[in-house]
Amino acid sequence: MAETGERIQSHIPYPELYAPKAVDFELTKKILGVGDQSFPQSQPRQVGAPVTAIDLRRIPSRLTDNDILNAVSLHLGIEKDILDTDPVNGTRAAERDKVFHNINIALEEANNYIKNVLGLRAPKARVASTKDIINLVRETSRYRESYHKGLQTHAAHCALVSVGLAVFELQKKEAHSLASEMGYMENVLTQPIEANDMNPLFYKYYAVPIAEFISVTVNGITPQCLARLSMRDKSPESQITKYLMKSETNAEAALKDAIGLRIELRRERVEDVLVRVLNYIQEHLGASDIQVEDRNLLGTKRLDDFRRRKSEEVSNANNIRVVTDTSMLSADSFHATKITAKIKTPRGTPSTLIDRAIEIQFIEPENKNESGLSSHAVYELKKHITVMTRLFGGCSEQWLKQHAGRIADTEGYNDQFVNNTIQGLQDVGFLMRMPNVPNRAVYAATDVYRRWLRVDGLITSPAIRHRVLHKLGSE
Numbered sequence: 001m002a003e004t005g006e007r008i009q010s011h012i013p014y015p016e017l018y019a020p021k022a023v024d025f026e027l028t029k030k031i032l033g034v035g036d037q038s039f040p041q042s043q044p045r046q047v048g049a050p051v052t053a054i055d056l057r058r059i060p061s062r063l064t065d066n067d068i069l070n071a072v073s074l075h076l077g078i079e080k081d082i083l084d085t086d087p088v089n090g091t092r093a094a095e096r097d098k099v100f101h102n103i104n105i106a107l108e109e110a111n112n113y114i115k116n117v118l119g120l121r122a123p124k125a126r127v128a129s130t131k132d133i134i135n136l137v138r139e140t141s142r143y144r145e146s147y148h149k150g151l152q153t154h155a156a157h158c159a160l161v162s163v164g165l166a167v168f169e170l171q172k173k174e175a176h177s178l179a180s181e182m183g184y185m186e187n188v189l190t191q192p193i194e195a196n197d198m199n200p201l202f203y204k205y206y207a208v209p210i211a212e213f214i215s216v217t218v219n220g221i222t223p224q225c226l227a228r229l230s231m232r233d234k235s236p237e238s239q240i241t242k243y244l245m246k247s248e249t250n251a252e253a254a255l256k257d258a259i260g261l262r263i264e265l266r267r268e269r270v271e272d273v274l275v276r277v278l279n280y281i282q283e284h285l286g287a288s289d290i291q292v293e294d295r296n297l298l299g300t301k302r303l304d305d306f307r308r309r310k311s312e313e314v315s316n317a318n319n320i321r322v323v324t325d326t327s328m329l330s331a332d333s334f335h336a337t338k339i340t341a342k343i344k345t346p347r348g349t350p351s352t353l354i355d356r357a358i359e360i361q362f363i364e365p366e367n368k369n370e371s372g373l374s375s376h377a378v379y380e381l382k383k384h385i386t387v388m389t390r391l392f393g394g395c396s397e398q399w400l401k402q403h404a405g406r407i408a409d410t411e412g413y414n415d416q417f418v419n420n421t422i423q424g425l426q427d428v429g430f431l432m433r434m435p436n437v438p439n440r441a442v443y444a445a446t447d448v449y450r451r452w453l454r455v456d457g458l459i460t461s462p463a464i465r466h467r468v469l470h471k472l473g474s475e
Contacts (some may be wrong), residue, residue, distance in 0.1 A: 024457030110163035286344035
């Protein structure tokens, strides 16, 4: 069913993951928010790790239609009676039509994501009634011990519903408005305007957009500091990927770095610019929830020194955390320091200020972040492997080689790049080959299984738990 001829089920290491008793029934109800309402969707039973509906691989057949509608209304954030009945009131009917319209947009974008980003074919679906919604959700309970042929359709619809849920929530956060918000940010940072009291953070030498690196001077620093600056907003595909790969699976996590800046400068000037940027974004962009994360650029001693300097030179210093970034998605050879924060940007006409997440990354000139396992392309591949693991339990060796091969072709790497990348991702502990998969090789993101195995009842099969735990223990 994949565009290359691969079927979705070739990515599934163990069909038992989709079996009727694959997940504890009571845990499933708590994750979905049906039955016992003392366990809302945002707080399922946890044993060391969060789980959400994206981590489920089926809807239990014994859930009633009403249970399904309760779960749908809860997860979409809409009133259940809009789905429950055919409203006589014209206003309510219009509300329901709008809900159906938004669901159909989400399903269409989900299909496009699975097809264009993951390289798989997905079923198309549209809803025009409450019954259509119920039938769509029930497609995720097709696979049974007595009906193994249902696995393909079952897994495909599970993926469609999961990705559709991501798109629907991102719609509510008006993620599509990022481009105009980035334009506002660019003006505040690089143009003398009223919003920055005619005092931009950067002086740029040419009147060009900053989608690519351009030369700038960081204003307000002595001695003068030269840098190169680039800026981007998060694409819809990147937003969906972030939503699906994050264990929290919510729009806030997906849009954590909705607007991104990259500042390339000499390593010895990083702290000077950090101080200037931290003060500027608070004064002119209303920044809050600020955090500084270092990944191999400053190191332990300089980071400790910066903490002391921050307390003396940065406004609201006690509310700004300084930490070391230990994410497995970033290679150990990746060197950067970043600021993450929420800023105020205008939206609509007349405009109102809304919170939007921003990430400002500091890197060195001629850095090696764009080579080998540290490259942006491999970083994106790791995200997609995580999404494939979350949706299907893994990705086939053929899929992995094809996607790594595209990177090699695009970046001009040699013939050894594909095998070296697969082996390298295993060596650093990001990737594992799933054990005891008959007649084929399936790989998965280790962090996904580590989290799943910490949740009591999420993988009920003793055989799967034992073989995966043994594999993880031997890594």
